[in-house]
Amino acid sequence: MTLWARIEHDDRARVGVVAGETIALHEGTLFAPGAATGERVALAEARWLTPCEPTKMVALWNNFHAAAAKNGWAIPAEPLTFVKTPNAFNAHERPIPVPASNDGRVAYEGELGIVIGRTCSGVSVEEAAGHVFGYTCVNDVTAMELLNRDPAFPQWTRAKNFDGFGVFGPVIATGLDPAGLVVRTLVNGRERQNYPVADMIFSPAHLVSLISRDMTLVPGDVIACGTSLGVLPMKPGTVVEVAIDGIGVLRNRYG
Numbered sequence: 001m002t003l004w005a006r007i008e009h010d011d012r013a014r015v016g017v018v019a020g021e022t023i024a025l026h027e028g029t030l031f032a033p034g035a036a037t038g039e040r041v042a043l044a045e046a047r048w049l050t051p052c053e054p055t056k057m058v059a060l061w062n063n064f065h066a067a068a069a070k071n072g073w074a075i076p077a078e079p080l081t082f083v084k085t086p087n088a089f090n091a092h093e094r095p096i097p098v099p100a101s102n103d104g105r106v107a108y109e110g111e112l113g114i115v116i117g118r119t120c121s122g123v124s125v126e127e128a129a130g131h132v133f134g135y136t137c138v139n140d141v142t143a144m145e146l147l148n149r150d151p152a153f154p155q156w157t158r159a160k161n162f163d164g165f166g167v168f169g170p171v172i173a174t175g176l177d178p179a180g181l182v183v184r185t186l187v188n189g190r191e192r193q194n195y196p197v198a199d200m201i202f203s204p205a206h207l208v209s210l211i212s213r214d215m216t217l218v219p220g221d222v223i224a225c226g227t228s229l230g231v232l233p234m235k236p237g238t239v240v241e242v243a244i245d246g247i248g249v250l251r252n253r254y255g
Helices: 065-071 125-131 156-160 204-214
Strands: 002-009 012-019 022-029 032-042 057-061 080-084 110-116 132-140 166-174 182-187 190-196 222-224 239-244 248-253
Touching: 002 022, 002 032, 012 032, 057 132, 080 156, 110 182, 110 204, 110 239, 125 132, 125 204, 132 204, 132 222, 132 239, 132 248, 166 222, 166 248, 204 222
Parallel strands: 057 222
Antiparallel strands: 002 012, 002 166, 012 022, 022 032, 057 080, 110 132, 110 222, 132 166, 182 190, 182 239, 239 248
């Protein structure tokens, strides 16, 4: 397993591999990395960037059996998706801005993210793994009250796409089997979410396959697999950590 990071170093974006408490820098890009340069940056001193640059983040609603059962939701026949746009993308240790145009409640949602490594369109479930580069942590931040403020038109785009609301990182883990992973979300150090990826209604391989039938996925695109129980609103100043063993901890302060 390899943990790939992307940071700002010497006024430019660099990629590297996490090795202990440092990042060993490489030349090249995430999908075409050159050899290690011998340069190392301490994790504590890194200026983190999003570990890839997606053209889109495709996110899921109602993708966990436990949440569906608790909320009385029907099990969907196909993935229920929405898109987060590039202005929303936000990196590890960067603040999540409080929206100036919304005074309603804003919630965290800890999730597993799938990072696409090869262009895929209409791939089968069996082919899906060959198009996945790796996995990351996601905080799908949501302006809760906007979703259904207007009964005539659910506002998924606005509620999900304020600047900084699509947080992911800190790294991408390659060579990882997602089936046994557990997603935990800590709010000011207190655990609020703890759920297994195995409870997904649509597994990562199925998500890649089914979404690729609707839209072409390109290297760097992220699929946010949806969240389970424990979603709550945040107050400004709240520190949220999304932790997945094998990947790491995505940490941000709201406001």
